[in-house]
Amino acid sequence: METSDTVALLVLRTTYGLLFLYTASTLVRDWRWTVNHTHILFGGMAKPFGAVFLMTSGGLSMVLGYKEYIGGLLLITFLIPGTVIHSMEMRLALKMRDRIQNSISKEPGDTLNELAWSAYAAHFSSALKNIVLIAVAVFFVLKGFWPGFLDK
Numbered sequence: 001m002e003t004s005d006t007v008a009l010l011v012l013r014t015t016y017g018l019l020f021l022y023t024a025s026t027l028v029r030d031w032r033w034t035v036n037h038t039h040i041l042f043g044g045m046a047k048p049f050g051a052v053f054l055m056t057s058g059g060l061s062m063v064l065g066y067k068e069y070i071g072g073l074l075l076i077t078f079l080i081p082g083t084v085i086h087s088m089e090m091r092l093a094l095k096m097r098d099r100i101q102n103s104i105s106k107e108p109g110d111t112l113n114e115l116a117w118s119a120y121a122a123h124f125s126s127a128l129k130n131i132v133l134i135a136v137a138v139f140f141v142l143k144g145f146w147p148g149f150l151d152k
Helices: 003-029 031-038 046-064 068-101 106-145
Strands: none
Touching (some): 003 106, 046 068
């Protein structure tokens, strides 16, 4: 493998891993929000611990360059439910808008509509981002399981 390929993989792997480590740290710092946010899919307290474990372990695997294929599998395990959560919350934003809009006047209702569509768009783009992150994880899984995957 050429030096430029090695450097590119190092940058990808490190940046990818740091993304998950940073996100895991924010989830731990605001644990109440994390539990409330993930109850949509998981319910209870135990599952957020699992999500933080998957993100931290997978992220460390990438940053350290140790068994990236296992780190990739851990991150895929985290990202698939995360994509589902964003898809659910995307629809929830519009349902909440509809529920509230009937009880308020027109001007705040317009603002509420803008806010709901903004939340919808944010969760839509987050779900799409997770699909790309899954693709990167699949890359590292294949790189680890398929000898010569990147050889020319």
